[in-house]
Ligand SMILES: [Zn+2]
């Protein structure tokens with residue numbers, strides 16, 4: 001098959017149905033990737049129109065080449081602007097690693113290209129696998145099933161309603177989009193929650209809502225306006241969250257006095273500016289008080305995350321006291337309904 005036909009097939013696969021294109025391992029800025037099929041599976045790797053079959057423990061090594069992705073496997077070598085890998089009938093199970101840093105199992109098709117001198121691996125997976133994987137990565141271990149189901153509906157809504165957030169793919173695998181890990185076991189809580197809520201989404205004003213959520217609001221969730229973000233459509237609401245008020249862990253950080261303005265005006269832009277200068281963990285959440293002490297600014301807060309939309313800690317507490325996922329979603333996303341999207 002020619003490279004153009006393969007590219008068209010890849011584009012078609014990405015656009016059809018509810019497949020998602022998720023960029024992975026971007027945090028590692030990979031210059032080398034190792035690919036192998038999962039046990040009992042076979043991978044078809046397309047390199048510039050030639051199809052290589054990877055079976056058993058055979059691996060393919062992908063590196064940044066002068067004119068694209070350099071691919072070697074055994075005594076074969078080739079170079080292509082885009083390297084594609086699929087099972088014999090579409091997506092399959094495989095392992096991808098950044099040598100010495102991370103290895104992860106995926107159930108997907110794979111596309112690898114070069115951008116800015118780095119390899120860009122993109123997994124093309126179906127919506128429900130992505131939802132279960134994101135829920136497994138995002139939800140609190142041991143959370144009650146109804147809270148995990150609420151999380152699954154929020155995660156599905158986010159994937160369906162967000163416009164593409166990156167250049168070569170729609171979503172990344174970090175908290176910038178939705179944190180993503182390996183697909184969970186079929187019997188695990190995340191898989192059960194995704195399956196039980198399959199097709200269910202949050203709807204606002206007739207459209208699916210790209211639902212935001214965070215780990216722990218610290219006592220009260222925030223509106224988009226409070227976060228200094230532009231409001232187009234759903235404004236989000238400031239919702240009291242009793243569980244966070246009484247039991248979210250608190251934290252304290254100290255800063256030189258010249259950060260007073262950035263700390264006192266807690267917009268998303270200022271949080272990003274602080275994170276860039278001081279590190280991303282120094283201000284875990286927004287629910288904090290600022291005081292001056294010996295020429296320093298001391299920040300004392302509760303909770304973690306942006307605090308907009310569903311609060312995972314609060315949802316867990318609601319579910320533990322008997323609320324189902326509808327009640328939880330209705331509480332954190334007022335003026336929305338649960339709809340169904342095939
Ligand atoms: Zn992203």
Ligand SMILES: [Zn+2]
Nearest residue numbers: 217241244311
């Ligand atoms: Zn909360």
